[in-house]
Amino acid sequence: MRAIRLPEPPSGSLGMPEIFEGGIYSVIKRAVIIGNGFSGAENQSIGLVRALGLTDSQSIYVSCCLR
Template sequence: MRPIQLPEPPSPTAHRGTPDIFESGVHTFVRRAVVIGNGYPSSENQSIGLVRALGFSDNYFLYRVTRPKGGINEWLHWLPVSLHKKIYYIVRTVSGYYLLLLRSQEKKLIKPSENGAGAGLLGVLEADAKQIVNFAQETYEK
């Protein structure tokens, strides 16, 4: 068996191995970042940590996505949130969704909450992709 030959470490006077774009700092190249989490608290904490690591700790907006819950929505959790909300609206308005909800879940009643009122998240805005894109286009520095 032959010994493993490791390469010599670079000398301190030679190139440090850091890419040129990071030599002057990340903040000069990254002006805006959109971080999308999956709704779990640990993911949200990692996203906020990433924003702070990029140097945007004093200037960021936090949006959240709420998915309708209860009844038929348990079968629609695999759909994208925008499509899920449209289907939820159609089902609720056409077929008397509240009657179906009361009949299917007599023991537990889930009250619909607007903007997370039931969860204590009044200060966090509902995520709207079109609004975020419009805001980004309006504030973009050319």
């Protein structure tokens, strides 16, 4: 198996990419979390929304179907 040579990254500032310069609020407007019924996975998803700083605009809708 041969090694793969990746191209060098463009030289320039290694700061924040342009898309994030306005802050996370200019990039992500809405997040939809669809659960699979396991509370652990849903809690991780809600934790991600909180980590992104979107807690202020968070609405939770719960739908449960029992069979």
